[in-house]
Amino acid sequence: MNILLLGAGGREHALAWKIAQSPLTSALFIAPGNAGTALCGTNVAVNPTDFEAVKNLCVSNGIDMVIVGPEEPLVKGIYDFFAADADLKTIPVIGPSGEAAMLEGSKAFAKRFMNRHNIPTAGYKEFDNENYTEGVSYLTEHSLPIVLKADGLAAGKGVIIAQNHVEAMAEFELMLQQAKFGDAGKKVVVEEFLRGVELSVFVLTDGKDYLILPEAKDYKKIGIGDTGLNTGGMGAVSPVPFADELFMKKVKERIIEPTIKGLQQDQLDYKGFVFIGLISVDNEPYVIEYNCRLGDPETEVVLPRIKNDLVEIFDAVAKTKLKDIKLEIDERAAATVMAVSGGYPGNYETGFEIDGLDVLNEDDVLVFHAGTTVDGEKILTKGGRVLTVTAYGAGIPEAVRRALKILEFISFEGMYYRKDIGFEFKHGEEN
Template identity: 65%
Template sequence: MNILLLGSGGREHALAWKMSQSSLLTKLFIAPGNTGTALCGTNVNIAATDFESIKKFCIDNAIEIVVVGPEEPLVKGIYDFFKEDVSVNHIPVIGPSKKGAQLEGSKAFAKAFMEKHHIPSAGYREFDESNYEEGVAYLQAHSLPIVLKADGLAAGKGVIICQNYIEAVAEFELMIQQSKFGDASKKVVVEEFLSGIEMSVFVLTDGVNYVILPEAKDYKRIGEGDKGLNTGGMGAISPVPFADEAFMQKIIAQVVEPTIKGIREDKLEYAGFIFIGIIKVGEEPFVIEYNCRMGDPETEVVMPRLRNDLVALFKAVTTQKLDEVNIETDPRSAATVVAVSGGYPGEYEKGKPIEGLDLIQEEETIVFHAGTKQEGETIVTAGGRVLAVTSLGNTLQKSVEKSMAILEVIEFDGMHFRKDIGYEFY
């Protein structure tokens, strides 16, 4: 099969790496890709949201499946674009329709979906310019802390946890009146704060059937001990020690099954990944958020533990035969540690030469590229999150230690990484 993968981050390198191992694969193209994806297939200089160019490329290269990595093309309707165009509507897109992608694209849509289908989640209200004053009064009567979420996509930065009323009202005003997150915060969801420990559950659905991939836990804060600013993710682990069989069964019964049933009942066209952010409160699972694609850097620990042929899974999605699939998982632990540019998640410089990549020969370690670029013979930094180093080990601690040892070999000016990924569990 000829496959086109859209995206350019660590998630896409992990997906490309996994797909490249498939006996079903003929050619893999990645648009636009990065230095790492070029090792797994052919990079194509097309933006993931340039639908017309993607269509032309698919026709010219006899593409049989389009796999969408990031959320933006899905929220913008690439599934619908393909479905409605007679020249490409025979090519399946792995991802939901524009309406289905609203589970990620609109916090208000997702909360209403959860409420309708009795999926456990934090209590909430939504506000915009039309009921702004009512929102201020609601905040002033709310228990602390208060969670404010921009309704739309805000590059992972649209969630603010406020510890006092002055901060809450000020942020509420900035979001709605001053467009702090642009159009994304024209509507704001106000949620109760849930206290617990978080994890990520990954479901692949064909719209009727589903399978559950290995679960993961990511680490968002820039600093050790989960302190400092939020980032796109500084590392991840899989499996998650507290997600024992009993807890996973609760997630399946209370969250996954009602989600798939709700997708069918609401007639949402959905053939792709559902990423469910879970928080364990006491012994109960609550949904924090839905995403309509795989997570990053979680994909970098999920794919190395997945023993199934990923292309075969995608083929089963396109033929609605996921009910015939059993997921096989590597029993070893996986840990990924992300190396980021100095200054990230604030301002950072690009173009720093990366040294040491050619010295890595550890069999149980994979270096996934995120923000990298090839300049002649040199690989240089080209983003905030630069590399994700994933290792497999018999214990979580061993896998973390292996990734850290590799990161001692790699260097670039200003490089920073957390040394405590998975710290709560060993």
């Protein structure tokens, strides 16, 4: 099977690494890919949102399946583009339709979906410039803190947690009247603040049946102890110790099953990943958000724990035969630590050579490239998040220690990483 994988980050390298292991894979193309994906297949300089270029790539290389990594092509309707094209309609796309992808593409769409299908989530109201005055009144009476979310895709920056009413009003005005987030902020969702511990649950569905993948917890803050600015993710761990059998039973019954049934009832075409961002409030799960793809860097701990042939699973999704698949999960913990460019998530420079990638001699340790590129014999930095090191362990602390040990041998100018990933699970997790 000739497979095309769209994307260029750490998620895509992890996917490429897993896809390349399958005996069902004849050839793997990654568009545009990075220095890491080049080790697993053939990188092609095609923008995933240039659908005509993607079509030409598929036709010229006899592609049999397309796997979509990032959200933007999905929200822009790549699934529908393939379905409507005579030359492409027989090629399965692993990912939802454009309408279904609005679960990620529009916060308001997602909240209405959750309310319609009685899925537990924070209370909310949505506002735009037409009911701006009503929104101001609503904010003045809202309990603190107040969560404001830009409705559309805002590159992970569209969520503001205001600690007082003055800050909330200022952000509300900036988002709606000053276009702080551009078109993404033409509508604003105002939510109640939920206090608890977050985790990510991943589901793969063929539109009828589903598999629950290993859960994960990521770390968004740049600084030690979850301090400082938000990033795209500084690391992740799996499994999540507090997500025990009872908690996951609640997640399955109250969230996953209503979500899958809701997609069917609303006649939303969905063959792909459903990322469910959850928060545990006194051991009760609530949905914070949906994403229509795998998370990053969670992918780098979730996929290494799946023993199955991933291409066989994707083929079952395409053929609506997911009920025939039984997941096999590695019982070991996995942890990944992200190395980032100096200055990230603010201003940073790229183009620095990465040293030490050839000294990896630990068993069961993986390096996934995120923002890298090849320049002759050198591998250079090409983004804020540069690479992750994933390691297995008997528990989370051991896995983190092994990942950090490898990072000591890798270097590039300005390199920074958090040394406390999984910090809240340091004690009692070694067995």
